[in-house]
Every structure is written in structure tokens, then in C-alpha cells.
Amino acid sequence: MPYITVKMLEGRTEEQKRNLVEKVTDAVSETTGAPKEKVVVFIEEMSKNHYGIAGKRVSDQ
Structure with a gap:
């Protein structure tokens, strides 16, 4: 059973996540041959306050 975690910044719509x-x-x-019923996808949304690039929080940019 494949488990996939997608980490991304908050702000996507429910339709986009769906x-x-x-x-x-x-x-x-398709790539592993696992039945779709066995594929589990987790979406972990991160606050822009809790994510930084090049020494700056994304929320400050």
C-alpha cells in the first residue's frame, strides 16, 4: 500500500486539493501497479509563517 505525503504552503482551494x-x-x-484503492495521499499544509526560503519567511516576502 503506497503512502504519499504532499507538503505545500496553505492557500489552495478544495477543488485544487481534490x-x-x-x-x-x-x-x-500507473507507475507502481498498485490498485487505486490502496493508494493513500496525505496533504500537509504549512503556514507561510512557518516556512522560510533564503533566510526569509515566505509570509514576509
Whole structure:
């Protein structure tokens, strides 16, 4: 049973997340041969206050 975690900054719509889960599931199923019913996708959303690039928080940019 494949488990996939997608970490991304908050701000996507429910529709975008729904499409992401569908497409990731399809890709994993196609490439590994795992049945779609066995593919688990976790979305972990991070606050822009808790994420930094090049020494700056994303929320400060």
C-alpha cells in the first residue's frame, strides 16, 4: 500500500486539493501497479509563517 505525503504552503482551494489527490493517485497507481484503492495521499499544509526560503519567511516576502 503506497503512502504519499504532499507538503505545500496553505492557500489552495478544495477543488485544487481534490484534483491533486486524484492525479497523484493515478500517477502512483500507473507507475507502481498498485490498485487505486490502496493508494493513500496525505496533504500537509504549512503556514507561510512557518516556512522560510533564503533566510526569509515566505509570509514576509
